[in-house]
Amino acid sequence: MNALCQLAGDWTGTTPTGGIMVERKWDGWRCLRFRGLDGKPRLWSRNGQxxxxxxxxxxxxxxxEHVAGVPLFLDGEVVVDDTLDATKRWFESGWRRGGDKGRLHLFDVLTEEEWRAGGSDRPLHERKAWLQELAGAVRDDPALSWDWRPGSRGGDDPTAVQVVEDEWAFTESDVHDMVQRVWAVGGEGLMLKDPEAPYRRKRGPAWLKVKLDNWKRWARTPIAA
Known part of the structure; x- marks a missing residue:
């Protein structure tokens, strides 16, 4: 177990008979939230930076985490100014000028105990439902909306953390329609995820990337001009 998070394989053009969960793939940096050696929760890249x-x-x-009542590991993709280049510039050096930037698109949650043990046996659809529940509780609790961080001089933008929406695909045609919508607005592609799969800190077939390069290689449906 060398990886800090679950990693995706490449889609090979097939869709399970029972359907598969589909999320938009955001073009930013993988962003993990867990405690470091000093015990303080921070954001980390998938490489531990x-x-x-x-x-x-x-x-x-x-x-x-306050709502959950247990230490959490949270997994998502952070994007600055809607581009990969801006994200790279900010987290490599731009942050040194001061201030905060970025929007986190969350797609998974585990207890930190589960994460440190290598993953969670709970299926993805249960983890995603828990994530939505936590986000809703934070959003709807007036007391939490007034919980300003020190030095912020006011409440932070509540849209800075968003749970990635999901839908279902049952055929290659479904995947085609969904990815075309994402590409039409400049997005990178899709993530296809097995809703019954556990979370494992390694690369595997439970999560699959649909990007332009592997679409050209595997899909039977032509890309619209």
Whole structure:
């Protein structure tokens, strides 16, 4: 177990008979929230590098943990100014100028105990439902909306942390229609996920990427001009 998070394989053009969960793939940096050796929760890249300059996100995720009542590991993709280049510039050096940037698109949650043990046996659809429940509780509790982080001079943008929406695909045609909608607005692609799969800190077939390169390689449906 060398990976800090679950990693995706490449889609090969097939769709399970019973359907598969579909999420938009955001074109940013993988962003993990867990405690470091000092015991403080922080944001980290998938390679274990700290992601600075996003304290507004850290604070909102602390509220998720407050609602859950247990230490949490949270998994998502952080994007700055809607582009990969801007995300890279900010987290590599831009944050040194001060301030906070970025929006976190959350797609999974485990207890930190589960994560440290290598993953969770709970199926994805249960984890995603829990994530939605936590987000709703933070959003709807007036007391939490007034919980401002030190130095912020006011409440942070509540849209800085969003749970990635999901839908279902049953055929290649469904995947085609969904990915075309994402590409039409400049998105990177899709993630196809087995809703019954556990979370494992390694690469595997439970999560599959649908991007332009593997679509050209495997899909039988032509890309619209």
């Amino acid at each position: 700290p992601l600075n300059g996003a304290d507004h996100i850290v604070h909102q995720l602390d509220l998720f």
